[in-house]
Amino acid sequence: MITLRYFASLRELLGHSTVQLDIFEPHTVLSVWKLVNPDFELPENVLTAVNMDYVLPSHVVKNGDEIAFFPPVTGG
Amino acid sequence: MITLRYFASLRELLGHSTVQLDIFEPHTVLSVWKLVNPDFELPENVLTAVNMDYVLPSHVVKNGDEIAFFPPVTGG
Amino acid sequence: MTVKICDVAFEPFVEIQNFQHELALNGKFGATSIFIGTMRDFNEGDNVQAMTLEHYDGMTQKQLTKIIAAAKTQWQILDCLIVHRVGKILPNEPIVLVSVWSAHRNEAFEACRYLMEELKANAPFWKLEKLATSQTRWVLKNH
């Protein structure tokens, strides 16, 4: 099983913060997004992280991973 | 009358902190030094100020001025 | 090297003093460089009455820890403290504190600036502003 998490404006846009799903074939961050959000293209400025480290959308995911999608950060 | 002030290691070297004297002809900071310390050349790294503003040794002084001589500053 | 996430208001000077009190650095540090970010009551030309700071709990701490490790490879720093507020914030309340201790001033200045810039660029925080009009908006630009 993998966990998808959305934050901030992206969470509001999608209407939920967490999705959990089983994957049965090789996936990248981008392909998981497409699988879960078939009608909504991954916005260009969205940042992606796997297990709390920044990765590119082409990063290959594995079972147990936590995949996060979020808008540009605005802390500090 | 003009006032000469020495600080820190230069004050220690000269053995006093203040000299007051009357001048009766045009003087620069350097020529006042020479007048007061005929046997001791103005050290190259000594800084000079007139009325609490940095000046070059060639600065012309006038009656009432406070002329200061001191080593490189080491505050902060 | 400490990272703290606070969901209630914090007093930056109390945090620094408590932390410094624990440091076994008496006589060893000559320089402390501190930055405090405080909530303003205006942004992008609009009056702001409150802000909510969302973060990605866990990733925030992980990223800040990585940023500190990267700073330590570049400058000889003796210690550092980062405190960041989350949750609902009002104008004039501190948002972020970065404090760096070192023997000499260049390291403290440079590392403090670096930590703040990296925090703003990489730590997963998001600001939601509540304007004076009660309208809310996500902050888009992180100057």
Next chain:
Amino acid sequence: MTVKICDVAFEPFVEIQNFQHELALNGKFGATSIFIGTMRDFNEGDNVQAMTLEHYDGMTQKQLTKIIAAAKTQWQILDCLIVHRVGKILPNEPIVLVSVWSAHRNEAFEACRYLMEELKANAPFWKLEKLATSQTRWVLKNH
């Protein structure tokens, strides 16, 4: 814009808080950049037990005021505070405090660094160290 010369120990965080309390800047400042210089118990490879800071009273204040004026022509700063210790100082006691308030962080960071560098280069202070051996020496290099 305040310059203070102290001939007894001062508490930098108390100074900052008292000053900030007086500022009519609530909600207006987003950034505070602070530098604190603290006496170390070592210098140039030797142990130091105490230090005496001499200054040119009057010129110190005049030069620091000029430095602040020069900073204000370069950065939009809302306010700043400089406190400098003189007289006999012991290790771990603060020597200097520079604090700058501004709307945005770049101004505060840049102006704080500038004020410290200019202070070190131009303010008429001189450090006389008393080594662990009880020998005294004037500090020659101001790193």
